[in-house]
Amino acid sequence: MSYEAVIGLEIHSELKTNTKIFCGCATTFGAEHNTHVCPVCLGLPGVLPTLNKRVLEFAIKAGLALNCEINKFSKFDRKNYYYPDLPKNWQTSQYDLPICENGYVDITKSNGETKRIRITRIHMEEDAGKLVHSGNTIKDSDTSNVDYNRTGVPLIEIVSEPDMSSPEEARLYMEKVKSILQYIDVSNCKMEEGNLRADLNVSLRPAGSDVLGTRTEMKNINSFKAVEEALTYEIERQEEVLEDGGHIIQETRTWDPDRGITLSMRSKENAHDYRYMPEPDLVPIITTDEEIEAFRKSLPELPDARKARLEEQFGLSAYDAGIITSSREMAEYFDAVIETGADAKLAANWIMGDLSKNLNAESLEISDSPVDAKRLGEMIGLISKGTISSKIAKKVFEEMWKSPDSPEKIVKDKGLVQITDTKAIEEIVDKVIEANQKAVEDYKSGNKKAIGALVGQVMKQSKGKANPQTVNQILAQKLG
Amino acid sequence: MKLFEQPAHVLHDMLVNKEITSLELTEAVLARIDEVEGDVKAYLTITRDVAIAQAKAVDEKIAKGETISFLEGIPGAIKDNICTKGVKTTCASKILQNFVAPYDATVMTKLKAQNPVIIGKANMDEFAMGGSTENSAFQKTGNPWNTECVPGGSSGGSAAAVAAGTAVWALGSDTGGSIRQPASFCGVVGMKPTYGRVSRYGLVAYASSLDQIGPITKDVTDCAHILNIISGRDEMDSTSVNEEVPDFTKALVEDVKGLKVGIPKEYFVKGIDPDVEKTVREAIDKLKELGAEIVEISLPNTDYAISTYYLISPAEAATNLARYDGVSYGERAEDAADLVEMITKTRTQYLGEEVKRRIMIGNYALSAGYYDAYYLKALKVRRLIKEDFDKAFEQVDVIVCPTAPTPAYKIGEKISNPLEMYLQDACTVPLNLAGLPGISVPCGYSSDNMPIGLQIIGKALDEETILRVAYTYEQSQSYHNDRAQLGGN
Ligand SMILES: [Zn+2]
Numbered sequence: 001m002s003y004e005a006v007i008g009l010e011i012h013s014e015l016k017t018n019t020k021i022f023c024g025c026a027t028t029f030g031a032e033h034n035t036h037v038c039p040v041c042l043g044l045p046g047v048l049p050t051l052n053k054r055v056l057e058f059a060i061k062a063g064l065a066l067n068c069e070i071n072k073f074s075k076f077d078r079k080n081y082y083y084p085d086l087p088k089n090w091q092t093s094q095y096d097l098p099i100c101e102n103g104y105v106d107i108t109k110s111n112g113e114t115k116r117i118r119i120t121r122i123h124m125e126e127d128a129g130k131l132v133h134s135g136n137t138i139k140d141s142d143t144s145n146v147d148y149n150r151t152g153v154p155l156i157e158i159v160s161e162p163d164m165s166s167p168e169e170a171r172l173y174m175e176k177v178k179s180i181l182q183y184i185d186v187s188n189c190k191m192e193e194g195n196l197r198a199d200l201n202v203s204l205r206p207a208g209s210d211v212l213g214t215r216t217e218m219k220n221i222n223s224f225k226a227v228e229e230a231l232t233y234e235i236e237r238q239e240e241v242l243e244d245g246g247h248i249i250q251e252t253r254t255w256d257p258d259r260g261i262t263l264s265m266r267s268k269e270n271a272h273d274y275r276y277m278p279e280p281d282l283v284p285i286i287t288t289d290e291e292i293e294a295f296r297k298s299l300p301e302l303p304d305a306r307k308a309r310l311e312e313q314f315g316l317s318a319y320d321a322g323i324i325t326s327s328r329e330m331a332e333y334f335d336a337v338i339e340t341g342a343d344a345k346l347a348a349n350w351i352m353g354d355l356s357k358n359l360n361a362e363s364l365e366i367s368d369s370p371v372d373a374k375r376l377g378e379m380i381g382l383i384s385k386g387t388i389s390s391k392i393a394k395k396v397f398e399e400m401w402k403s404p405d406s407p408e409k410i411v412k413d414k415g416l417v418q419i420t421d422t423k424a425i426e427e428i429v430d431k432v433i434e435a436n437q438k439a440v441e442d443y444k445s446g447n448k449k450a451i452g453a454l455v456g457q458v459m460k461q462s463k464g465k466a467n468p469q470t471v472n473q474i475l476a477q478k479l480g
Numbered sequence: 481m482k483l484f485e486q487p488a489h490v491l492h493d494m495l496v497n498k499e500i501t502s503l504e505l506t507e508a509v510l511a512r513i514d515e516v517e518g519d520v521k522a523y524l525t526i527t528r529d530v531a532i533a534q535a536k537a538v539d540e541k542i543a544k545g546e547t548i549s550f551l552e553g554i555p556g557a558i559k560d561n562i563c564t565k566g567v568k569t570t571c572a573s574k575i576l577q578n579f580v581a582p583y584d585a586t587v588m589t590k591l592k593a594q595n596p597v598i599i600g601k602a603n604m605d606e607f608a609m610g611g612s613t614e615n616s617a618f619q620k621t622g623n624p625w626n627t628e629c630v631p632g633g634s635s636g637g638s639a640a641a642v643a644a645g646t647a648v649w650a651l652g653s654d655t656g657g658s659i660r661q662p663a664s665f666c667g668v669v670g671m672k673p674t675y676g677r678v679s680r681y682g683l684v685a686y687a688s689s690l691d692q693i694g695p696i697t698k699d700v701t702d703c704a705h706i707l708n709i710i711s712g713r714d715e716m717d718s719t720s721v722n723e724e725v726p727d728f729t730k731a732l733v734e735d736v737k738g739l740k741v742g743i744p745k746e747y748f749v750k751g752i753d754p755d756v757e758k759t760v761r762e763a764i765d766k767l768k769e770l771g772a773e774i775v776e777i778s779l780p781n782t783d784y785a786i787s788t789y790y791l792i793s794p795a796e797a798a799t800n801l802a803r804y805d806g807v808s809y810g811e812r813a814e815d816a817a818d819l820v821e822m823i824t825k826t827r828t829q830y831l832g833e834e835v836k837r838r839i840m841i842g843n844y845a846l847s848a849g850y851y852d853a854y855y856l857k858a859l860k861v862r863r864l865i866k867e868d869f870d871k872a873f874e875q876v877d878v879i880v881c882p883t884a885p886t887p888a889y890k891i892g893e894k895i896s897n898p899l900e901m902y903l904q905d906a907c908t909v910p911l912n913l914a915g916l917p918g919i920s921v922p923c924g925y926s927s928d929n930m931p932i933g934l935q936i937i938g939k940a941l942d943e944e945t946i947l948r949v950a951y952t953y954e955q956s957q958s959y960h961n962d963r964a965q966l967g968g969n
Contacts, residue, residue, distance in 0.1 A: 039581075039582060039583050042808065043803050044581065044582070044583075044809065045563065045569065045571070045576065045579065045581065045684040045685075045803070046561075046562075046563040046569075046581065046585060046681070046682040046683055046684045046685070047681070047682075048680060048681050048716060048717050048718070048719075049718075050715065050716060050717075050718050051718065078799050080798075080799050080802060080846070082802065082805065082823060084805070084807045084819065087803060087807070087808060088799075088802065088803045089799075089802035089803055089805060090799050090802060138819060139818070144819075146807065146808065148808075273847055273848045275798075275799075275843060275846035275847055275848075275851075276846075276851075277795060277796070277799060277846050277855065280687075280688035280689035280719075280796055281685075281688050281718070281719065282718055282719075283718050283719060
């Protein structure tokens, strides 16, 4: 039987506020254990939470950017469970009246097909602390310590409908959400710091059926690669179980990236009853239409709109425009290159090509690129003017990567100016014809491809500086 | 009257007029503690040295001719569920027996700006759960009028200290009557302000939507003064109301002419002690004689108040008290094999019976499958109870009724029957559910010579009218000048 996967994601994203959600402690990552704590986030007896207004603002902006409706009456609830990283033994979260509901994002698959993934809800909540075990897990440790620095860092949880049917779609969805959150500047989305992580729900059903199968859940997946790999593994595992006539058990499984497998962690029978109740220490959140409109107006141009604009304004292909707008930083870099007067298609090619290649090789963000947008734009200008060829430009770019000099200076210092002077080229051509009589004969006897070897020789002798078009023209002319 | 028997406003004048020093006063109170605390057991912690130092500092200030504020240099007691920086806050629970808060509750910050003398932390029912202070994990407090009787609760230590003269004033907290009922049992004045009038920041939570801090004093005048000090919006408590605080002492006028006083018939039915009914009826007659218009009213959902309260408060308590797990503060049980055992053993060993009972009721009411039938229904009935009051207050300015259905009973008499204990709260819990202010003022004695309290209930944020009625009534008789006969006096 052939099966169809049904996948839903719960994405947790830390918001980049300066202070925690219910107290004034800093949210800075990586500080010494238990230095960003106060009575409130430590859950000491007698303390009360007060809502950080920025958290509400960021959550509403995320909701608007993800096409959600904003609930004008919203409230916090207590999600009760015992774990030592949770000092109050409840997590302040939102249950039945989340701040945002009914949104969606569109993803574009590698085959060019666009698919809409619906978002059920977005709610605000506090992050938990971190356990530091003497062993590997709490079970095999003699002692465990708790670092409360992360306790109370604001999170939003974005819950999707089970609208995805392949690991690729799940990855694309998460990438799109990440991109949007970065565009609106509410989250750093640094996955290696746990800023962005997802719980994956997956079940199988016979292809074409509309009945949902039993699902399993994998928690805290924090890389795009792991999203795809964990889902691929889990889909195969479920398929095998079903093929063998077995049943899927509703359970939470952990993804072991080293072994590339998922392992059973907790079955439904042992699932928590969270005993949700309204948080009596926080007043309900009332948001007005005016406030919502003000937040909407403050949003920057979002990826989809920006992509459409690049296609229309600069004639970029959908694919190129999609890549350029996949992150706000890259899109802004592109805009800055264009501002220097550079050709848009060349700019896109250079950004997606050599620039991205160099950044990836050195694991750099585009914002940290040694070649800034202004210099890249100037270099593209030199290509357009014919001062340098595209081939020379690669050398210039490598030089720019290493030195802060302007492309003009590099071209001048290294003598990389393109030879467009026909006389100078003719001299080289003549020499090449004389030295390569065999190729000339081949060409004349009808093997037109032989001209390529001659062009190559001319370019070599000019150290790549001859304008290839001019070389072609002159050679064709001389060979008759 | 002896110094320790005087109300704060009299002592304040004596300090200002240099008739006494704060040190003399503080030493008189400390001597009174030496004399009677063995019988009353109102305190869990006594900070004698700090008190003396505070008194001396105030005396220096007075000697320099500086003006002093109302409570300056006057000794008081703080219920042990209000966090005091550097001094133990135990909530009368073994689980917090060594807990010292690293911060002051907002009311403490406000009080300390006044330079009062803090004598110590007062006994209470563990985590404020109870009405007799018998649920304290450490000691049973005696009622100064008869130390074989309970002082009421849960602020029993605070009320007993004020009645015994071991504190001039005290702070308590009231979740279902925990200020008013002990005030009634001990023959003193106790007020639960409107929910949100006083910041709860630093009050160790029992039931967050019901808890409120308030004064326990020797008379209505002191009550108004202390209410002035502790009231007001606090950015640390988002449920505190953002309303300007009036000068409550302006409400201390002897005039109830034309005021409409509602008498809810539902508060005078089954279980009410005949002495209580007679005494309260006499007080109502007195108010009529003073010019108030008496109106019989109905609060039809009163019968459901206790069941509603005993679902909502345990549900909130179950989560509020989940934090006592032995992980980062408080006591931790020894020799646990793993995490679950550590938490289980800690809570089993260090939490008291009544606390465990309420945690279990609360978790049951919140659990999947029962939530709608219990907790959600309780929230709906809570709204109906509030609507009863809203309707009544369209007709009347204040509502008057007994504070408690009986006077103080013997220690041990009811402790084995939780349900009977819960019924004691019938007259007080409806106000907490509705968020309304109420005061208890002494209005007479039972045939056994135990005090009886008159409860005056007001509209939300209208403590002024309550104080005005309470003051007028108080001044019309002399109960507020009576003192418990205890020790050598
Ligand atoms: Zn904090």
